[in-house]
Amino acid sequence: xxxxxxxxxxxxxxLPLVAAVLAGMLACRPPERAPAPAxxxxxxxxxxxxxxxxxxxxxxxxxxxxxxxxxxxxxxRRAALDDAVRVRLLGREARRRGLAxxxxxxxxxxxxxxxxxxxxxxxxRGVPAAGAIADAxxxxxxxxxxxxxxxxxxxxxxxxxxxxxxxxxxLLQEADRVDDAGFARLVAAHSIDAPSRSRGGLLAVxxxxxxxxxxxxxxxxWQLRRPGMVGLAxxxxxxxxxxxxxxxxxxxxxxxxxxxxxxxxxxxxxxxQVMAELVERxxxxxxxxxxxxxxxxxxxxxxx
Amino acid sequence: MVHALSxxxxxxxAVLGGGLVLGATGCASPPEDDDVATEDALVLAIRTPSxxxxxxxxxxxxxSFDSRLTGDGIAxxxxxxxxxxxxxxxxxxxxxxxTDGHDGTIFVEDREAMAGLERxxxxxxxxxxxxxxxxxxxxxxxxxxxxxxxxxxxGQRLMHPTVVEEAIKIPAPGTPVQETSADGVExxxxxxxxxxxxxxxxxxxxxxxxxxxxxxEDGIWRLPGCVxxxxxxxxxxATNHCxxxxxxxxxxxxAGCNGRCGATCNSDWNxxxxxxxxxxxxxxxxxxxxxxxxxxxxxEYWEAADDWWAWQDWC
Numbered sequence: 001x002x003x004x005x006x007x008x009x010x011x012x013x014x015l016p017l018v019a020a021v022l023a024g025m026l027a028c029r030p031p032e033r034a035p036a037p038a039x040x041x042x043x044x045x046x047x048x049x050x051x052x053x054x055x056x057x058x059x060x061x062x063x064x065x066x067x068x069x070x071x072x073x074x075x076x077r078r079a080a081l082d083d084a085v086r087v088r089l090l091g092r093e094a095r096r097r098g099l100a101x102x103x104x105x106x107x108x109x110x111x112x113x114x115x116x117x118x119x120x121x122x123x124x125r126g127v128p129a130a131g132a133i134a135d136a137x138x139x140x141x142x143x144x145x146x147x148x149x150x151x152x153x154x155x156x157x158x159x160x161x162x163x164x165x166x167x168x169x170x171l172l173q174e175a176d177r178v179d180d181a182g183f184a185r186l187v188a189a190h191s192i193d194a195p196s197r198s199r200g201g202l203l204a205v206x207x208x209x210x211x212x213x214x215x216x217x218x219x220x221x222w223q224l225r226r227p228g229m230v231g232l233a234x235x236x237x238x239x240x241x242x243x244x245x246x247x248x249x250x251x252x253x254x255x256x257x258x259x260x261x262x263x264x265x266x267x268x269x270x271x272x273q274v275m276a277e278l279v280e281r282x283x284x285x286x287x288x289x290x291x292x293x294x295x296x297x298x299x300x301x302x303x304x
Numbered sequence: 305m306v307h308a309l310s311x312x313x314x315x316x317x318a319v320l321g322g323g324l325v326l327g328a329t330g331c332a333s334p335p336e337d338d339d340v341a342t343e344d345a346l347v348l349a350i351r352t353p354s355x356x357x358x359x360x361x362x363x364x365x366x367x368s369f370d371s372r373l374t375g376d377g378i379a380x381x382x383x384x385x386x387x388x389x390x391x392x393x394x395x396x397x398x399x400x401x402x403t404d405g406h407d408g409t410i411f412v413e414d415r416e417a418m419a420g421l422e423r424x425x426x427x428x429x430x431x432x433x434x435x436x437x438x439x440x441x442x443x444x445x446x447x448x449x450x451x452x453x454x455x456x457x458x459g460q461r462l463m464h465p466t467v468v469e470e471a472i473k474i475p476a477p478g479t480p481v482q483e484t485s486a487d488g489v490e491x492x493x494x495x496x497x498x499x500x501x502x503x504x505x506x507x508x509x510x511x512x513x514x515x516x517x518x519x520x521e522d523g524i525w526r527l528p529g530c531v532x533x534x535x536x537x538x539x540x541x542a543t544n545h546c547x548x549x550x551x552x553x554x555x556x557x558x559a560g561c562n563g564r565c566g567a568t569c570n571s572d573w574n575x576x577x578x579x580x581x582x583x584x585x586x587x588x589x590x591x592x593x594x595x596x597x598x599x600x601x602x603x604e605y606w607e608a609a610d611d612w613w614a615w616q617d618w619c
Binding site: 104 | 340342345360362365366386387457459487488490588596600
């Protein structure tokens with residue numbers, strides 16, 4: 001049995017497991033290389049001249065999220081590519097800083113480097129532990145974000161219904177800038193759905209397990225957590241629904257019930273912010289070229 | 305030796321004494337330009353009759369795990385996924401399972417990594433009646449966390465998953481019955497009668513609701529059968545109304561293996577229960593709960609959590 005095997009045979013339970021396994025596996029083997037790419041594994045991008053293949057992007061793919069807000073639609077393939085690039089850049093930066101990796105297949109090496117960098121950068125930038133956040137700060141955060149942290153009792157949704165995607169996109173932008181009366185004017189001017197149009201656009205009152213909306217509409221409507229929030233959904237009838245929350249009844253949980261989660265979310269947000277800033281800096285020094293046609297051929301999973 | 309199984313790297317190192325333990329020799333090479341991962345990877349660093357430990361990595365997420373058999377019918381599992389730590393202590397003689405998430409919150413990338421670990425474990429290890437307790441427990445921990453709603457916070461929980469109801473579950477008389485169209489529109493279509501029949505909403509003989517429950521954690525109820533497509537009465541509550549019942553399809557023949565405890569479908573270990581069916585139904589409506597701020601489906605998940613630790617393989 002090698003020394004490393006002896007270390008791992010009885011890892012100290014009090015130590016973080018990562019450290020224990022790391023101790024046994026620290027870079028004492030030649031790095032394993034990924035197997036040769038399959039012939040049909042297309043190159044979809046190049047990062048500093050190194051190929052990024054479809055299989056790598058596929059690991060990061062998620063279904064397209066509901067379209068909430070007036071921002072552009074998230075392209076799941078582009079989001080996956082960005083995440084793959086993020087992981088590569090973080091791994092590279094961890095190497096540059098001399099952080100330790102767990103030896104093993106490329107995915108393990110890469111993930112352990114990312115984990116080490118997240119920990120190191122979070123410490124360097126002063127991201128607090130959840131338990132170190134003062135009660136007053138956490139409770140204030142909860143009050144400011146209660147709409148995001150509460151499951152609504154109901155969301156009253158109005159809609160402009162159109163049959164052209166481009167028009168829906170334009171109306172989404174306009175809907176984001178108007179009040180109830182302004183939205184009613186958009187309904188009167190554009191909506192082709194007679195029943196909701198006759199009600200000034202009122203489409204439905206959505207409750208958690210009681211709604212008259214088909215699923216793609218529900219999944220957007222349910223995320224409209226403040227009056228005036230807008231979103232866009234495609235109906236199975238081929239029509240586009242520009243949705244706007246007219247009224248939102250929240251069912252907030254008492255502070256003690258959410259205190260721990262709130263603290264964890266604060267740390268998570270802060271850590272994500274720190275890492276996003278680092279990735280932005282790293283992206284600035286890197287060259288990424290994308291083969292849009294090849295990227296477009298990557299399969300996107302369906303929503304659950 | 306290195307195996308590539310189902311697109312997953314699985315590495316088992318240095319067989320010793322009937323088990324598998326890590327044997328690492330040599331020294332590190334200089335860093336390569338990029339550590340490029342085009343597939344996930346499972347490393348079983350230690351595998352002995354009483355311990356299974358190693359790592360799993362996917363899409364930049366890292367899972368480290370250590371499961372141990374510490375006595376007759378006593379096992380523990382320790383999992384760290386991107387810093388979220390989950391411990392499980394099992395005592396079969398006492399009939400208890402204690403889980404502890406140390407007040408941590410699980411996020412989407414953590415959940416996806418755990419679901420990947422479940423897939424990788426089932427590809428690498430046979431799970432059946434002869435599987436050691438600590439290895440089965442690791443699989444169940446991976447499966448449970450792999451289906452957790454993003455944003456769920458885990459404290460301590462003591463469960464007694466020994467009593468399993470085998471009967472067919474019929475909603476209480478007076479429970480509203482709903483149907484969901486293929487598009488997802490939910491409509492109340494009837495009232496459950498006293499002998500299991502569904503009455504019209506305006507039927508004068510429809511019984512009053514016997515009770516209005518907002519949580520329905522009623523233990524572990526096995527779903528009868530699971531190969532192919534079956535139907536059962538699933539119930540759910542919400543922030544704004546009492547329980548509703550719906551005759552819902554489940555089984556290996558449904559999309560996503562509805563009713564299976566766990567995010568994956570293809571596994572040689574399958575557990576189908578009413579609570580997991582109700583959680584799956586909620587996840588479909590709410591898009592799989594990717595939003596860590598959203599508490600939707602958290603109550604259904606909590607009610608299903610003990611089901612993962614019932615010890616029969618039911619499919």
